[in-house]
Amino acid sequence: MSTKTEKKEIAFFERYLSLWVALCILGGIGIGFVAADTMAFLSSLEIYQVNIPIAILIWLMIYPMMLQIDFSSLKKIGKKPKGIVLTLVINWLIKPFTMTFFAWLFFSNIYSAFISPELAGEYIAGAILLGAAPCTAMVFVWSYLCDGDPNYTLMQVSVNDLIILVAFVPIVGFLLGITDVYIPYQTLIISIFIYVVVPLLAGYLTSRTLIRTKGESWFKERFLPKFKPVSILALLLTLVLLFAFQGGNILDNPWIIFFIAIPLVIQTYFIFFIAWYSGKKLKLTHAVCAPAAMIGASNFFELSVAVAIALFGLESPAALVCVVGVLVEVPVMLSLVAFANRKRY
Numbered sequence: 501m502s503t504k505t506e507k508k509e510i511a512f513f514e515r516y517l518s519l520w521v522a523l524c525i526l527g528g529i530g531i532g533f534v535a536a537d538t539m540a541f542l543s544s545l546e547i548y549q550v551n552i553p554i555a556i557l558i559w560l561m562i563y564p565m566m567l568q569i570d571f572s573s574l575k576k577i578g579k580k581p582k583g584i585v586l587t588l589v590i591n592w593l594i595k596p597f598t599m600t601f602f603a604w605l606f607f608s609n610i611y612s613a614f615i616s617p618e619l620a621g622e623y624i625a626g627a628i629l630l631g632a633a634p635c636t637a638m639v640f641v642w643s644y645l646c647d648g649d650p651n652y653t654l655m656q657v658s659v660n661d662l663i664i665l666v667a668f669v670p671i672v673g674f675l676l677g678i679t680d681v682y683i684p685y686q687t688l689i690i691s692i693f694i695y696v697v698v699p700l701l702a703g704y705l706t707s708r709t710l711i712r713t714k715g716e717s718w719f720k721e722r723f724l725p726k727f728k729p730v731s732i733l734a735l736l737l738t739l740v741l742l743f744a745f746q747g748g749n750i751l752d753n754p755w756i757i758f759f760i761a762i763p764l765v766i767q768t769y770f771i772f773f774i775a776w777y778s779g780k781k782l783k784l785t786h787a788v789c790a791p792a793a794m795i796g797a798s799n800f801f802e803l804s805v806a807v808a809i810a811l812f813g814l815e816s817p818a819a820l821v822c823v824v825g826v827l828v829e830v831p832v833m834l835s836l837v838a839f840a841n842r843k844r845y
Contacts (some may be wrong), residue, residue: 603763
């Protein structure tokens with residue numbers, strides 16, 4: 501008797517995320533054109549270089565993800581360390597540097613005929629912020645679609661979230677330094693505190709309190725599902741505001757999004773295949789190797805957008821690069837999911 505394999509599908513919002521992003525781009529540009537005064541007022545609502553409306557939306561993106569982190573899973577790392585080691589090497593010793601290289605190659609060299617060195621520096625800075633922030637949320641979707649081990653994926657993500665606390669600032673500072681971009685370290689550290697430390701602690705305390713009082717099944721089956729659309733809706737509203745502020749720049753140079761996307765797409769495929777074939781060499785199972793490659797290829801774009809805004813401003817080329825990263829990630833990652841499923845071993 502044959503058994504029919506259940507076809508796994510991505511959820512509605514995630515499946516069409518690139519479409520929603522594209523619509524937000526168009527809507528944001530339109531809003532910026534017809535409501536320039538209102539956008540100017542919103543952009544002025546800042547405290548220590550942090551825009552208040554954007555900060556609230558970005559916090560709403562990140563907090564629901566932190567609710568899912570299970571620190572107890574870290575105890576199991578020693579039983580199967582190779583997958584964790586691969587994840588850490590790819591995300592912290594390779595990916596930030598290859599992203600910097602591809603950004604430098606395109607923005608400072610290939611595009612040098614029509615991009616000034618100063619502008620190229622900010623585009624490179626945005627790419628660096630993307631490359632130094634490994635994925636913590638959408639990777640659960642990619643892992644599910646390629647039959648990854650959900651518990652091991654959770655371990656990989658949990659370790660990355662903890663590493664971000666100590667590695668993000670020095671890596672970004674070093675890479676921005678070699679590109680001659682001014683680094684306001686105080687703003688960078690404050691951004692990590694606001695967008696990682698605070699939601700991480702809030703998520704941990706919330707999950708521990710609710711599991712203790714309501715039970716784990718209630719927390720996972722009743723509470724967490726209510727937050728699923730929150731991150732994406734907050735992301736989309738953030739993009740509307742970003743493109744409302746960026747509208748003039750984009751209308752003056754509409755091809756810039758296409759040019760930004762090229763090195764980001766190349767970097768995504770490059771890192772995935774390094775991680776994928778390294779995992780095969782290490783004889784990792786498909787359920788561990790596939791998510792490890794997905795984590796390396798995708799980005800924590802919520803954090804990178806937040807830090808780009810804090811460091812360079814709402815209308816900066818660096819923030820635009822991070823937003824374009826959101827636009828290209830979903831279709832590229834779906835193609836890599838299809839590859840992983842075809843090459844299952």
